[in-house]
Amino acid sequence: MKAICITAPDDITLTRRNKPVPAAGEIRVKLHYVGYCGSDLSSYQGRNPMVGFPRVPGHELSGVIDALGTGVSGTFAIGQRVTILPYFNCGTCFACRQNRPNACLNNQTMGVQREGAMAEFCCVPQTHVIPVHNLSQRDTALIEPLAIGFHAVERARIQPGEKIAVLGVGMIGLGIVLAAQRKGAHVIAVDISAHKLEIARQLGARETINGTNEDVTTRLSALTGGDGPSVLLEAAGSPHTFRQAVDAASQCARVVYVGYTKVPVEFETRLFVSKEIEILGSRGATRDDFETVTRFLEDNPACADIIISRIVPIDQADQAMRDWAANPGAITKILVSLLGPENNDGATA
Numbered sequence: 001m002k003a004i005c006i007t008a009p010d011d012i013t014l015t016r017r018n019k020p021v022p023a024a025g026e027i028r029v030k031l032h033y034v035g036y037c038g039s040d041l042s043s044y045q046g047r048n049p050m051v052g053f054p055r056v057p058g059h060e061l062s063g064v065i066d067a068l069g070t071g072v073s074g075t076f077a078i079g080q081r082v083t084i085l086p087y088f089n090c091g092t093c094f095a096c097r098q099n100r101p102n103a104c105l106n107n108q109t110m111g112v113q114r115e116g117a118m119a120e121f122c123c124v125p126q127t128h129v130i131p132v133h134n135l136s137q138r139d140t141a142l143i144e145p146l147a148i149g150f151h152a153v154e155r156a157r158i159q160p161g162e163k164i165a166v167l168g169v170g171m172i173g174l175g176i177v178l179a180a181q182r183k184g185a186h187v188i189a190v191d192i193s194a195h196k197l198e199i200a201r202q203l204g205a206r207e208t209i210n211g212t213n214e215d216v217t218t219r220l221s222a223l224t225g226g227d228g229p230s231v232l233l234e235a236a237g238s239p240h241t242f243r244q245a246v247d248a249a250s251q252c253a254r255v256v257y258v259g260y261t262k263v264p265v266e267f268e269t270r271l272f273v274s275k276e277i278e279i280l281g282s283r284g285a286t287r288d289d290f291e292t293v294t295r296f297l298e299d300n301p302a303c304a305d306i307i308i309s310r311i312v313p314i315d316q317a318d319q320a321m322r323d324w325a326a327n328p329g330a331i332t333k334i335l336v337s338l339l340g341p342e343n344n345d346g347a348t349a
């Protein structure tokens, strides 16, 4: 079968692998769409310390059940449309014992610490296969990346009418924009890309601030009657925005960090106390988040058209990654199609 492989930093190629055979309790999925995650871009650029090489990337996906291993539940059937929960938790660490599997100490995510799904087929345990009934295969591939933002909004405990700010509106930030509106928030989107801010606005952000030519903290204060946002969600992953979130926060705000910085960050810690802020981390997503996003996309089918930048066949997926690395600000989401050109689910390539 065809598979995309990152063999080393700056080296991505189309390869051939043996078609996997499902072991007992496993399901083989024939992939239809697999999205490139920002973590796949980091892996390609050699900036993802969690990844080992060579690595098949990909954990945002849709497909159909193609084969069942022995002992798989009768609720699964060949041809069923599914996505996959791509996180593998250990089940025994403190987080797992607290029923917080997304924060597992020993988590392995497909395409990062274990082999990913950017291939024609993959096998996973049946416990990771989630049937999807009413979404197109194309839109199903957006469930996982949007779920990361939806999880962050759950962490933020947003109340209706709150003015909240999202720092960084790449894919994760856009999920936050959508999930926060769903909670009734007034969303202010901040980024340094005019293109990404325009997408955030199309998805419902009420105000946008471009950090390249505006003073973000001053604008956030002005837009909130001098108080500052009561919730800030950081999804850019830079030391500057990590600090900005605390600086711009209102008294008693919640600050949620989803981004990963590559370097240590210095804070004015006095503000933690004087503002009595809550600082929260948000990691990955849960099965509940997947279900919430699935219902959201069913009810809001126009969102996917706005989010997806480009769909390429697997034969061009290596070049698409090189293009993304050359111009990250221009692209929100690349989907790789494993379908033949004759049945591309209505999507344009």
Ligand SMILES: [Zn+2]
Binding pocket: 037, 038, 039, 059, 145
């Ligand atoms: Zn991802």
Ligand SMILES: [Zn+2]
Binding pocket: 089, 090, 091, 092, 093, 094, 095, 096, 103, 104, 105, 106, 107
């Ligand atoms: Zn664990």
